[in-house]
Amino acid sequence: MRITPRAYETKKVVDILEDPTFDSPEQMAKALIKEIGDMIQMRDLVVLVHTWESGHKGLNIGPFGAVAEAESFAKKMSFGGTAKVVPITSSGVLLANHDGKTSWPGYCWNPDCGHAPFNHAMDGSSRGKCHRVDCSCERFVKDDPSAKTKKKPAAKKGAAKGVNEL
Ligand SMILES: [Zn+2]
Ligand SMILES: [Zn+2]
Structure with missing residues (x-):
């Protein structure tokens, strides 16, 4: 399976290493x-759903990281018949929506919460208290708090710009 590593995934692996x-x-x-x-x-x-020329069901093959990968696999193997690329819904995301997921983008970064944004009540234009039972979260935390401290280059840029404008 060919997948492109995402920044937060790389960070999690580095944390373990x-x-x-x-x-x-x-x-x-x-x-x-x-x-x-x-x-x-x-x-x-995505998975490949295969049908033989006779119309009989073939195999469901996968998963693949992307449509292009599934297509190039089908071309290489040339089974005959037809194959359809079908997206599969992430069971992990569904579970995370159900149970919450701490330290994962898109979910509340409050370590005691981790619930989805839609579990948090609207508070003006942002999201406030989490209304899941047994959750004490008072405000949805959108971004990884540990990432914020590493945004120094952006701050420098802003400061430099300020100097130039003088
Ligand atoms: Zn919560
Ligand atoms: Zn929360």
């Missing part, structure tokens, strides 16, 4: 495999 608390490389490897499995489950993937 830099975590000094693992007792052995095997433990770290297990953590990585679990994390990456979780990431793949969060993606909307």
Whole structure:
């Protein structure tokens, strides 16, 4: 499966690689495999649904990371019959919508919450209190708070611009 790594996925993997608390490389490897499995489950993937020339159902093959990948697979294998690329809905996203998912873009970054935006009441133009039972979150946290501290280059740019305008 060909997938393009996303910045937050890369960050999560780096966090594991830099975590000094693992007792052995095997433990770290297990953590990585679990994390990456979780990431793949969060993606909307595609499958190939195949029908033989006779009209009989073929196999459902996949998942693939993208339509182009599924198409090039079909071309290479040339089974005959017809194949349709069908998007499959991410079970991880559905689960995250149901249960919440901490430290994941799109979900509340409050470590005690992690619930979807639509679980939070509207408060003016932003989202406020989470109304899930047993959740104490008072305000939807849209962005990763740990990412904010790393936005220094942007601040520098702004400052430099200010100087130039003088
Ligand atoms: Zn919540
Ligand atoms: Zn929240």
